[in-house]
Amino acid sequence: MTGSALTTSDAVLVGHAMTARIAQKEGFRALLVKGPLAAELGVRTPRPSSDVDVLVEPGRVSEMKRCLVAQGWSERKSADAPRFYPLHSASFYHHSWPCDIDVHEHFPGFFADRTTAFAHLWSRRSKHVIGGIDVYAPGSIDMALAVAAHSVRNQASDARAQELTQVASFLKADRSRLDSALESATVLRAVTALMPLWSAIGVDDELSPDLSESELQAWELLRQSPGDSSALHWLVAFRSRTRLARIRLALRAAKLLVLNRDGSDDYFHRSRRDRLRHGLREIQSLRREIAGGQPTRTPQLRMRGRGDTK
Amino acid sequence: MISLRSSAADRILVLGETTETPLVLEDSAAAIWSYTDENISAGEIVERVAQKYGMQPADIRADVLSFLRELADLSLVCRVPQRGAEQV
Numbered sequence: 312m313t314g315s316a317l318t319t320s321d322a323v324l325v326g327h328a329m330t331a332r333i334a335q336k337e338g339f340r341a342l343l344v345k346g347p348l349a350a351e352l353g354v355r356t357p358r359p360s361s362d363v364d365v366l367v368e369p370g371r372v373s374e375m376k377r378c379l380v381a382q383g384w385s386e387r388k389s390a391d392a393p394r395f396y397p398l399h400s401a402s403f404y405h406h407s408w409p410c411d412i413d414v415h416e417h418f419p420g421f422f423a424d425r426t427t428a429f430a431h432l433w434s435r436r437s438k439h440v441i442g443g444i445d446v447y448a449p450g451s452i453d454m455a456l457a458v459a460a461h462s463v464r465n466q467a468s469d470a471r472a473q474e475l476t477q478v479a480s481f482l483k484a485d486r487s488r489l490d491s492a493l494e495s496a497t498v499l500r501a502v503t504a505l506m507p508l509w510s511a512i513g514v515d516d517e518l519s520p521d522l523s524e525s526e527l528q529a530w531e532l533l534r535q536s537p538g539d540s541s542a543l544h545w546l547v548a549f550r551s552r553t554r555l556a557r558i559r560l561a562l563r564a565a566k567l568l569v570l571n572r573d574g575s576d577d578y579f580h581r582s583r584r585d586r587l588r589h590g591l592r593e594i595q596s597l598r599r600e601i602a603g604g605q606p607t608r609t610p611q612l613r614m615r616g617r618g619d620t621k
Numbered sequence: 622m623i624s625l626r627s628s629a630a631d632r633i634l635v636l637g638e639t640t641e642t643p644l645v646l647e648d649s650a651a652a653i654w655s656y657t658d659e660n661i662s663a664g665e666i667v668e669r670v671a672q673k674y675g676m677q678p679a680d681i682r683a684d685v686l687s688f689l690r691e692l693a694d695l696s697l698v699c700r701v702p703q704r705g706a707e708q709v
Contacts, residue, residue, distance in 0.1 A: 383641040407642040442625035
């Protein structure tokens with residue numbers, strides 16, 4: 312009587328409730344970001360999500376990870392790349408679930424320190440009930456900022472560009488929403504990172520930058536590689552090497568990005584396929600970079616030392 | 622216990638406290654699951670299912686009871702002794 316396939320959208324929904332239940336049981340705070348709750352809050356139109364994004368309060372991320380592992384989830388190994396800024400999340404997969412769970416230690420684009428940012432988001436949270444479980448998410452304004460930050464990172468995608476337009480419309484519809492968004496972005500130190508959003512709304516001229524030069528470069532780096540930042544870290548590394556070293560690096564990158572990027576053997580997982588396709592595109596870009604001797608998509612990129620960015 | 626109705630079709634998704642993956646219940650399984658919320662006996666659930674699908678209770682009794690035992694084994698439902706009623 313049972314045994315029907317679990318669809319991705321259903322898995323994402325149950326995944327929201329499951330991660331919220333873990334947080335509730337273990338006694339820490341967690342916010343579900345983007346996904347179906349963004350549509351429920353009216354920030355954007357409904358669209359299929361392939362991941363669960365959960366932002367965990369600072370200092371408790373390892374507990375969430377431990378609980379997921381105890382329930383059969385495995386952490387995707389991050390690709391072995393030189394790191395010029397820290398990873399913002401860890402992805403978990405389960406062979407019987409057609410979605411990943413991304414556990415965020417902080418949300419990319421929000422440059423306030425993690426404790427300040429989380430406390431701010433939590434103080435303005437929204438409450439939802441999924442499958443009988445209380446699920447917390449940012450309030451609608453902060454969810455709009457989170458969706459916008461994600462869209463800004465992926466602006467080359469038509470879907471993300473459309474999403475940014477929807478968020479802009481949502482905030483523009485009510486001056487109090489926009490004021491609240493600007494105030495919140497100031498607390499989160501997301502004003503500069505979200506400049507395309509303010510530009511779409513038409514208020515960018517009124518705003519002052521809130522990022523240091525190195526923070527801005529870190530953000531630009533992340534924007535260059537929206538799906539997985541590893542390729543960009545590789546690209547930065549390429550530019551600092553001799554020709555021979557570049558060839559060696561290319562071979563290493565190809566092996567890690569395509570053949571065994573995350574250590575899992577689940578090559579037919581939809582989420583994994585999406586990421587693999589992204590990795591292949593990144594490799595093609597890297598090849599063009601090597602062949603042309605110039606970066607294909609990062610003309611403004613300048614080399615920074617490890618640890619220079621926050 | 623996480624129990625929710627899928628946005629697509631007539632499906633119910635159930636994730637217990639100790640199960641790793643959600644059960645996807647459709648059709649008669651979803652109907653049986655919804656009846657377990659009503660504090661009725663296993664025998665009454667058999668009757669309800671038979672009525673819903675226009676079948677004889679005797680024809681589906683074994684399947685329904687087997688499914689209820691499966692749910693109980695997964696700790697998704699519990700057996701509550703009721704005087705004079707059939708137990709799962």
